[in-house]
Amino acid sequence: MNILVINCGSSSLKYQLLNIDTNEVKVLGMVDRIGMPNSKITHCVANRKKMELTVDIPNHDVAVRLVLDSLICPDNGVIKNLNEIYAVGHRVVHAADKFSESVLITNKVIKAIKDCSVFAPLHNPANLAGIEACSSYMPNVPQVAVFDTAFHQTMPPRSYIYALPYEVYEKYGIRRYGFHGTSHKYVSLRVAGILGKPIEKLKIITCHLGNGASIAAICHGKVVDTSMGLTPLEGLSMGTRCGDIDPEVVLFLMEKKNMTVQQMRNYLNKESGVLGISGVSSDFRDIEKEAEKGNHRAQLALDVFTHRVQKYIGAYVAVMDGVDGIVFTAGIGENSPEIRRSICKNLSHLGISIDEEKNNTRGQELDISTAQASCRVVVIPTNEEWMIAIETKKIVKAKEIQSA
Numbered sequence: 001m002n003i004l005v006i007n008c009g010s011s012s013l014k015y016q017l018l019n020i021d022t023n024e025v026k027v028l029g030m031v032d033r034i035g036m037p038n039s040k041i042t043h044c045v046a047n048r049k050k051m052e053l054t055v056d057i058p059n060h061d062v063a064v065r066l067v068l069d070s071l072i073c074p075d076n077g078v079i080k081n082l083n084e085i086y087a088v089g090h091r092v093v094h095a096a097d098k099f100s101e102s103v104l105i106t107n108k109v110i111k112a113i114k115d116c117s118v119f120a121p122l123h124n125p126a127n128l129a130g131i132e133a134c135s136s137y138m139p140n141v142p143q144v145a146v147f148d149t150a151f152h153q154t155m156p157p158r159s160y161i162y163a164l165p166y167e168v169y170e171k172y173g174i175r176r177y178g179f180h181g182t183s184h185k186y187v188s189l190r191v192a193g194i195l196g197k198p199i200e201k202l203k204i205i206t207c208h209l210g211n212g213a214s215i216a217a218i219c220h221g222k223v224v225d226t227s228m229g230l231t232p233l234e235g236l237s238m239g240t241r242c243g244d245i246d247p248e249v250v251l252f253l254m255e256k257k258n259m260t261v262q263q264m265r266n267y268l269n270k271e272s273g274v275l276g277i278s279g280v281s282s283d284f285r286d287i288e289k290e291a292e293k294g295n296h297r298a299q300l301a302l303d304v305f306t307h308r309v310q311k312y313i314g315a316y317v318a319v320m321d322g323v324d325g326i327v328f329t330a331g332i333g334e335n336s337p338e339i340r341r342s343i344c345k346n347l348s349h350l351g352i353s354i355d356e357e358k359n360n361t362r363g364q365e366l367d368i369s370t371a372q373a374s375c376r377v378v379v380i381p382t383n384e385e386w387m388i389a390i391e392t393k394k395i396v397k398a399k400e401i402q403s404a
């Protein structure tokens with residue numbers, strides 16, 4: 001059963017065609033620089049030469065058409081006809097509190113995604129453009145929306161309410177929503193398997209440490225708190241995002257530097273984080289290299305990052321009254337033994353102790369704890385596409401059974 005997974009960003013489109021029954025990724029690819037000069041499609045089929053094509057791609061509709069053409073192309077394609085696609089799963093960033101599960105896309109769902117664009121002005125319109133293009137080119141193929149916010153909908157009000165006048169929650173929906181939900185869900189299910197216990201019996205902290213980074217406290221399978229908020233700006237310091245700061249800093253700087261709202265938004269989202277502190281790069285590989293050479297601001301950027309991850313872990317252990325497992329995932333979590341070591345360094349009182357040799361792993365699933373550790377630390381490569389495909393199959397099958 002083939003599921004096409006589509007992840008539209010503001011100027012990119014990532015895609016995978018998966019056979020969900022055989023665990024096979026038939027194609028993975030990416031369209032880059034949509035709406036800019038030199039847009040490009042990269043299309044990779046297992047055991048075949050990667051196909052790259054630089055071609056004018058003015059919008060997401062053209063990008064989707066190109067992806068579909070590549071899938072059925074006699075030379076580089078893997079299917080003969082688009083009818084061989086059972087369903088399409090779309091990553092959608094923001095659903096506010098409108099959906100706590102993935103859903104089959106209908107006009108009502110499209111309106112809800114549009115309504116949530118105020119909180120994700122770059123992402124939701126791009127996600128919608130992908131949905132609309134796929135629906136028009138494959139009108140008979142079911143489309144499913146899988147939301148980044150959905151998994152976090154189990155948070156209790158004490159975790160998601162900001163200490164602002166309550167009316168802003170009621171009037172505008174201003175509260176914590178959380179993101180990377182698909183990744184947090186995937187790795188929490190995997191770690192339960194690795195620890196050999198039902199997720200309903202476990203207290204887990206999942207650390208999704210990539211360009212964007214967030215942590216979730218998952219108690220007995222349900223998220224009880226997470227570090228990102230109304231938008232993906234809150235929480236940890238990230239590649240270019242500031243994470244938690246005193247809100248007064250924003251007001252001070254806007255006044256001092258005479259900045260507009262848009263300039264400030266850019267400053268906090270694109271010029272801050274480890275890039276802002278180090279002045280070197282937003283990429284943790286560059287920062288680690290510079291820090292090794294003795295660049296003290298690069299080292300400071302790493303210290304701020306690891307310190308904040310530790311703080312959140314401590315807070316979430318308190319919130320859950322214990323922890324059985326900590327998961328590291330995403331680009332940094334999967335690939336940086338040094339950052340994992342720094343984070344785990346002061347956590348021995350929580351029963352955390354990592355095995356240096358095992359920690360020296362990159363990009364593979366592994367319990368890196370020592371035998372005597374009471375809280376397991378596990379590296380799990382995330383697989384959001386796989387999770388989206390599983391959710392998509394589940395929703396479409398349920399609908400089929402319902403209408404049978």
Ligand code: ADP
Binds near residue numbers: 210211288331332
């Ligand atoms: P996103 O999906 O949010 O763009 P990723 O999960 O791909 O992000 O993570 C990207 C980050 O992972 C980059 O900052 C990159 O520096 C970091 N990263 C990738 N490989 C390594 C590595 N070997 N060591 C340290 N950091 C790494």
